[in-house]
Structures are given as structure tokens and as C-alpha cells.
Amino acid sequence: MKALNFLLAIGAAVFLQASLGNLSDTLARYVDLTLLPVVWYGISGTQRSAMLVGCTVGLVHDAWFRVGVFGITGFKRTLLGWALGGLGRRFDLNHFVGRFAIGFAVALADGILDIGLRRLMDLTLGSGWSEMFVRAGTTGLLAVVGFGLIDRFRRTDRGRLG
Amino acid sequence: MRSAGPAKTRQNVLLLVALLFAQLLLMTGSLRRSSGATHLESWTMTLTSPLVSVAALFGGGIDSVMDDVAALVRASGRSARLERENRILRTELRRARESMAENERLRHLMLMREALAPSAIGAGVVVSRHTSTERMLVLDRGSKDGVRIDQAVVAWGGAIGRVIEVGTSHAKVRLLTDPNSGIAGIVQRSRAQGMVQGIGTDTLKYVFVSRLEDVIHGDRTVASGAVGIFPRGFGIGRVSSIQEKPNGSREIELVPEIDYRKVEEVLILLEPEGGEWLLPPGLMEPEP
Numbered sequence: 001m002k003a004l005n006f007l008l009a010i011g012a013a014v015f016l017q018a019s020l021g022n023l024s025d026t027l028a029r030y031v032d033l034t035l036l037p038v039v040w041y042g043i044s045g046t047q048r049s050a051m052l053v054g055c056t057v058g059l060v061h062d063a064w065f066r067v068g069v070f071g072i073t074g075f076k077r078t079l080l081g082w083a084l085g086g087l088g089r090r091f092d093l094n095h096f097v098g099r100f101a102i103g104f105a106v107a108l109a110d111g112i113l114d115i116g117l118r119r120l121m122d123l124t125l126g127s128g129w130s131e132m133f134v135r136a137g138t139t140g141l142l143a144v145v146g147f148g149l150i151d152r153f154r155r156t157d158r159g160r161l162g
Numbered sequence: 163m164r165s166a167g168p169a170k171t172r173q174n175v176l177l178l179v180a181l182l183f184a185q186l187l188l189m190t191g192s193l194r195r196s197s198g199a200t201h202l203e204s205w206t207m208t209l210t211s212p213l214v215s216v217a218a219l220f221g222g223g224i225d226s227v228m229d230d231v232a233a234l235v236r237a238s239g240r241s242a243r244l245e246r247e248n249r250i251l252r253t254e255l256r257r258a259r260e261s262m263a264e265n266e267r268l269r270h271l272m273l274m275r276e277a278l279a280p281s282a283i284g285a286g287v288v289v290s291r292h293t294s295t296e297r298m299l300v301l302d303r304g305s306k307d308g309v310r311i312d313q314a315v316v317a318w319g320g321a322i323g324r325v326i327e328v329g330t331s332h333a334k335v336r337l338l339t340d341p342n343s344g345i346a347g348i349v350q351r352s353r354a355q356g357m358v359q360g361i362g363t364d365t366l367k368y369v370f371v372s373r374l375e376d377v378i379h380g381d382r383t384v385a386s387g388a389v390g391i392f393p394r395g396f397g398i399g400r401v402s403s404i405q406e407k408p409n410g411s412r413e414i415e416l417v418p419e420i421d422y423r424k425v426e427e428v429l430i431l432l433e434p435e436g437g438e439w440l441l442p443p444g445l446m447e448p449e450p
Binding site: 020048062065069072074075078082117119160 | 173174177178181182186187188189191192193200203206207210213214216217218220221222224225253289290291292293294296298300326327334335336340341342361372421439
């Protein structure tokens with residue numbers, strides 16, 4: 001069941017990101033839905049699951065949404081999953097403020113790691129600072145709204161079961 | 163808060179190191195274009211291809227539904243009969259226009275294909291991404307169709323980019339606007355040579371052009387064919403601004419001839435031959 005949830009979370013994130021790309025280029029530029037499973041597993045799952053989801057979703061992201069270096073997003077998100085899983089183990093971050101703050105921080109860290117890795121590999125950087133901050137803000141908001149919806153769904157499901 | 167014993171923490175650190183090391187190898191392999199990394203990427207794409215293909219249709223469908231909703235809101239003041247009739251007519255018209263535009267594009271592509279045959283194949287765009295760090299397309303053609311790395315990708319009117327990665331049934335194209343893109347260009351009117359670079363925006367930069375060269379606003383820049391990926395003569399863009407710098411250099415900006423965001427079908431040149439034939443007749447300009 002856990003493995004199925006894991007695959008569902010990754011599948012849903014990739015599906016929505018690909019749909020978004022076909023719906024609006026501008027939206028797809030400022031919204032990175034493939035970060036959300038990492039945030040979710042980081043604050044509510046185990047450190048290991050956060051790392052594995054980060055690695056898997058990162059590789060799928062690299063395959064479909066990046067060009068040039070395969071593995072760069074997987075590398076970043078494995079590291080972020082590990083850091084987030086460690087934080088989630090020590091602090092309770094699974095609430096409104098925590099979700100926004102972690103969503104924002106993870107997206108920002110993802111952008112900074114990207115710049116660092118691109119520099120290491122001598123790849124040209126675009127002027128993406130403002131884009132990075134907007135993406136961080138939208139990721140924070142999506143974490144609040146999306147995870148809130150999951151909570152509501154779970155409560156309804158539990159209520160229906162008795 | 164969740165607690166974990168020291169043994170579990172150690173296991174997690176080991177797993178982290180293993181995963182990071184594996185991905186470092188992948189990155190290195192990818193940069194060196196080794197077969198292992200390419201195969202894993204191709205395998206990942208093949209495995210998730212149905213999901214992304216359905217997502218492409220889903221996204222397009224929502225877009226179409228949103229268009230319909232907007233049209234309905236605009237027409238809300240009209241009578242029910244007229245509205246219904248109008249909607250039917252507009253739907254038919256939109257479909258007809260879409261078919262016409264598609265026919266036009268395909269006709270142009272077929273003409274281009276005939277001119278180039280058998281050295282080019284048509285391809286559809288599955289995913290397009292336009293961020294400041296990368297600008298790319300994923301096409302529905304791959305190695306089984308004869309696509310190889312470094313082949314030129316064009317559309318009606320000019321150059322699009324080059325194939326950077328190839329899977330069995332998909333290929334990734336780095337657009338000219340990507341910050342890691344560069345192509346040798348030449349001003350069609352004055353033959354001023356330079357390098358066209360992407361900067362991660364919707365415009366291009368024309369660099370390494372001597373101050374003595376004659377470049378004016380509106381000049382058309384085409385591929386010079388110097389590097390060998392793009393055949394000579396493919397349209398790249400038009401000069402939109404020229405700024406003189408205090409250090410004596412010039413900053414020339416180009417507006418691409420093609421709106422990369424609207425590209426739905428492209429041609430992959432399997433052999434870099436016949437470029438001159440692909441210029442639209444209206445864009446042909448006499449050489450001085």
C-alpha cells in the first residue's frame with residue numbers, strides 16, 4: 001500500500017506538471033509540482049521515503065522536463081529529501097505555517113543547488129533569481145492548499161469508514 | 163515528530179551516499195553521453211511515456227474547455243437561441259480554422275520534406291519548457307526513426323534548435339533561446355558574421371560582431387552553416403535593438419523568426435543538406 005501511495009504521488013505530480021506545461025507556459029515556469037511529493041514525504045513520512053521519492057521524482061523530472069544533464073534533479077531532490085526528512089523527524093512541520101515555510105525553503109534550496117551544480121558543470125545560467133523566488137512562493141502556497149486537501153480527504157475517508 | 167534509532171540514521175546516511183554517488187555517476191555519464199545514462203533516461207521516458215502523453219492531451223483539453231468557458235461568458239447577454247446557434251457556428255469555425263492552420267503547417271512541412279527528401283522527418287511536440295535556465299522541446303521521434311544527437315530541428319520559417327538527447331521513441335531539443343545554445347549566424351543583407359546565443363528569454367543575442375560591420379535595425383539573420391549543424395540560410399531572427407557600449411562593443415538583440423511557444427510540429431533534418439530550399443519564398447532576399 002505504501003509503495004502504491006509512493007508511485008501514485010510521483011505519478012500525479014508528473015501528470016499535473018506535464019498537463020500544466022501544455023496548458024500554460026507561464027504557469028509551468030513558476031510552478032514546480034514535482035517538488036511537492038518530496039515536501040510531503042519529508043514532513044509526514046520517513047527520511048528514507050523522502051530520499052527515495054526525491055530520487056525517483058527527480059529522475060523522471062530530468063527525463064521529461066530538463067535537457068543536458070540527466071541526474072541533476074534527482075541529485076538535488078535526494079539531498080533535499082534527506083535534509084527535510086531529518087528536519088521532519090526533529091520538528092513538527094506538518095501544519096499551516098510549517099508547510100508554507102518548508103515548501104518555500106525547499107523550492108528556494110532546489111534553485112540554489114541548481115545554480116551551484118550548473119556552475120560546477122560549467123553550464124550557462126539564465127537570469128532566474130526572480131523566477132526562483134516566485135516558484136518558491138507558489139510551492140509554499142501549493143503545499144498549504146494541496147496538503148490541506150489531502151488532510152480533508154483523509155478525514156472524510158476515515159469518517160466514512162466509521 | 164518521529165524518532166529514529168542510531169542504526170536507522172546510519173542506514174539512511176549510507177543510502178543517501180549511495181544514491182548521491184549513483185546520480186553523480188549518471189550526471190558524469192550524461193555529460194560524456196555514455197550509453198548507460200542514455201539508456202536509463204530512455205527507459206525512464208518509455209516507462210512514463212503513457213502518463214505524459216495523456217497529460218499532454220489533458221492539458222490541451224482543459225485549455226480548450228477554458229476557451230469555451232470564456233466564449234460563453236462573453237456571449238451571456240445574447241438570447242438563448244442565438245447563443246446556441248452562435249456557439250455551434252463558432253465551434254465549427256474554430257475547428258475549421260484549426261484544421262486550416264494545421265493543413266497549412268503540414269502542407270508547408272510536406273513541401274519542405276519534399277525538397278529535402280529523404281533527409282528529414284516530421285515530428286510532433288510532446289512537452290515544451292521555457293524557463294530562464296532552460297528552453298527545450300520533447301519530440302515524439304527517437305532513435306528508431308533515425309534521429310541522432312546534434313541533428314538540426316526546423317519549422318516553417320527558420321531554425322528551432324538541435325537534438326541534444328535521443329531515446330528510442332523520444333528526442334530532446336535544446337531551443338536556440340536556451341542559455342546554453344549558440345549558432346553561427348550571418349546578416350543576410352550585409353553578410354556580417356557573428357554568433358547567435360540564447361539568453362533564457364524570448365529574445366536572442368548576436369555577439370562577436372565587429373564594430374565595423376554594417377548591422378541595422380530590422381536586418382535578418384540566418385544560419386551561416388559554419389558549425390555544420392544547421393545548413394546555411396535557415397532564418398534565425400531579426401535585429402530588434404542595437405546598443406553601443408562605452409567599452410566600444412555593441413549589444414545586438416534579435417527577435418526569433420519563430421514563436422517557439424507555439425510550435426506544434428517540426429522537421430528533424432537527418433542530413434544537413436538543402437537548407438536554402440527551406441526558406442519561405444516571402445522571406446527570400448536578394449544578396450547584395
